[in-house]
Amino acid sequence: MSYLALYRKYRPITFDEVVGQDSITRILKNQIKYNRVGHAYLFSGIRGTGKTSLAKIFAKAINCPNGVDGNPCNCCDVCLKIDRPGVMDIIEIDGASNRGVDEIREIRERIKYPPTVGQYKVYIIDEVHMLTKEAFNALLKTLEEPPEHAVFILATTEPNKCPVTILSRCQRYEIRPIPKTLIIEQMKRICQDLNVTMTEESFDFIASRGENSMRDALSLLDQIVDLKDEAGNVLFTDLLAFTGMADKMQIYRLVKQIISADSIGVLTHLREFVSDGKDSVLLMDQLIEYLRAILITKTTKETAKEILLCSSEDLGHYIELSELLNFDTLYMMISQLIDEKNKLKYSSLQGIIVEMALLNLCLRDQIQKNVKTMELTTQKESLKKEIPQSVQINPKEVALKPDHQVNVSEKKTVVQENKNPYESVGQEVIKPNKASDELPDMTNFDSSAAAQDEPSTEPQKSKNSGNTRHDEMKLFKLLCDEISKTNSGQAMFLKRGEPSLEDNDHLTIIYSTENKNFFHFVNKPELVKSFEAVLNHKTGKKITVSVKLEEENFTKLDIVEKTLRIVNNEAVKIIKNED
Ligand SMILES: [Zn+2]
The missing domain is CATH 3.40.50.300 (P-loop containing nucleotide triphosphate hydrolases)
Structure with a gap:
């Protein structure tokens, strides 16, 4: 038969x-x-x-x-x-x-x-x-x-x-999607019938792969049961090797490396995955699932175990990692990985896309930390302003500033286009060789963009493109500062945009396509309303706000262009980061 x-x-x-x-x-x-x-x-x-x-x-x-x-x-x-x-x-x-x-x-x-x-x-x-x-x-x-x-x-x-x-x-x-627990029960009945034994972990793994479809789960089970040994046991390690997936411990370590922005560790880990025959596309799925589990743990605390049907060891890991991440970063990481995963379907360069996606997560995390440092510095600066100016102004420093400013902007045009000042400031901050002053560029930026009441900034004013540019940066900074008082994550996302002020009463925040995740996060009616309320409150004027995504359509580029773009951007960032 x-x-x-x-x-x-x-x-x-x-x-x-x-x-x-x-x-x-x-x-x-x-x-x-x-x-x-x-x-x-x-x-x-x-x-x-x-x-x-x-x-x-x-x-x-x-x-x-x-x-x-x-x-x-x-x-x-x-x-x-x-x-x-x-x-x-x-x-x-x-x-x-x-x-x-x-x-x-x-x-x-x-x-x-x-x-x-x-x-x-x-x-x-x-x-x-x-x-x-x-x-x-x-x-x-x-x-x-x-x-x-x-x-x-x-x-x-x-x-x-x-x-x-x-x-x-x-x-x-x-017809409802079938709950994972019911798929597991059905698989257990079948395995009993076939005299095959598997661990709970294996059942859970297969059911997850089935994504609420009994047919998909049973099709996978169909292949897995043939991995049984003489006694009818299927080992979880064999199952992982067969499906090309990483075990949870490996994913845990990888996520930990991403969180601590350990780019080298992540790359090494990835190389090991590939040489072990793991599938980099499935790895993206596993990472998304893992981050989702962390998010659920962060949201539901103790009840997460029942929702996720996970072991106590896994729950311990989820709790540990959930304490290292805030909600905004978690959302951002998940949505970014989902975006990258969609690119994988049509690409012949899957390995590279996965590599770049993970590196990007490492770098974004760093940027967030930098923005936090920047916020602290801004606070320090405003404290300084309360001290009499004669103590603060150093004539040498004033004389040096214009040159330094030119330097920075030159570097910017060579290395990265379309970046806002916050970002270049953020990246300058982490350079280890700026020993003389902890945050030189921050001071510089702060004075040129916002603190116009400082006499020392006069020479730079003429370097700005004009009053409008000056005004829009000032207004934007005011907005970012206010938002960061209540939600630093939101402020971080906001700062990835570029302000443009029209007729002194309409502020447009424009996001480049590479920052589209931030755009999607910020472009919500309730958020925009809250921005308007803040500006109204702080300036006493009615200023409307809108959020826009830059025109360039990445999805319409061909695969070589896409990859070149991704590789170029990231390669530049990495070199800059580690110099
Ligand atoms: Zn009958």
């Missing part, structure tokens, strides 16, 4: 065996018990959750004369006939490959003939959203006036692509 895939072998044959859809099966059973069967049903939901299984059980149950509590008996003459391939009364159509009007017309032709086996003729159209417009129109005519003996069951993963006229003629059932 040919091998039957686990998903088919353990396919439910009664409503009671269907996993995770209790309310829907109860409704369908009651309709059968009380003779309230309709003419058209639509089952929608993600792949592998049992839409066609439900349709097949329903088709059998409405025809079975010996049904038990709405379930088909599966042993009467009718049930057995329906199980045979090619039975005329149950017609299964794959909407993806029979999408034309001719197929639907054929259905209309044949539907008038009465059923031969049971009471109903059932048409199951899978992936119905794939039908053409003409086919939908033909189907609609049939649905409008179906013969007494006809029942249509339409199944789809994308109900939004079906015409409303079709949807409104169907009883609609949303």
Whole structure:
């Protein structure tokens, strides 16, 4: 006998065996018990959750004369006939490959003939959203006036692509994604049946990979069970090696390195992964899952263990790491990795993209720390201003400043374009060779951009592009400073933008495409409103605020350009960082 895939072998044959859809099966059973069967049903939901299984059980149950509590008996003459391939009364159509009007017309032709086996003729159209417009129109005519003996069951993963006229003629059932716990229970039953033993960790791992789809989980299990040894045991390490995934301990160490901005450690670790045969694309998935677990732990504290179904050891790690990160950074890291993961699908340079994505996370973390240092310095500066000026001003320093300013801006144009002053300030701060003054550029920036009441800054004023530039920087800094008092994360994201002031009453904050994650974070109506309120409060004027993303469309670049762009940017940053 040919091998039957686990998903088919353990396919439910009664409503009671269907996993995770209790309310829907109860409704369908009651309709059968009380003779309230309709003419058209639509089952929608993600792949592998049992839409066609439900349709097949329903088709059998409405025809079975010996049904038990709405379930088909599966042993009467009718049930057995329906199980045979090619039975005329149950017609299964794959909407993806029979999408034309001719197929639907054929259905209309044949539907008038009465059923031969049971009471109903059932048409199951899978992936119905794939039908053409003409086919939908033909189907609609049939649905409008179906013969007494006809029942249509339409199944789809994308109900939004079906015409409303079709949807409104169907009883609609949303098939829920199957909870991980139920998938694990089902896998345990199957493994017991197959005399295979696995650890909880392995079950959890496979169920997670299935992403709430029983079919996907069982397809993976199908391969995994063959890894068993003589005694029927499947080792977790074998499972990881087979799937090309890293174990949680490795992910924990990697995340820790990312948090501590250990770029070299991260690169070394990545190289080890690849030489161990690990899949760098799956690594992105694992990292996203891990960071999500940290976020959930940070949010839910003790209850995280039940939500994540994790071991005490893992929970300990999540708690440890959640204390090192704030919410904003966690959100930013996750959304950035998801973004990068989407790029992977269409790229032949996956290894490089993963490498760059992780390095970027390391660097962003550093930038955040720098911004914090910068905020501290700003506070120090404002304290200094309260001390009499004669003590503070050093004529030598004043004389040096213009040169230094030119120097910095030259460096900026050579190394990085489109950067705002905050960022270059941030990167200058961490340079170890500036020993004479802890934060020289910060002082410089602060005086040129904001502290115009200091006499020492007069020479630089002429270097600014004009009053508007000066005003917009001043206003923007005022805003950033105020926001950072209540939410340093928000302020950090805000500072990644470039201000532009129009008519003295409208401030636009523009983000370059490489900062689009920050743009998405900041561009929320409630945040923009709070910015306006702050400016109103601080200036006494009504200033409107808007947030914009720079025009360049990264997604439209070809893959070589994309990679070059990523590699160039990052390579420059790394060199700059470590000099
Ligand atoms: Zn039966």
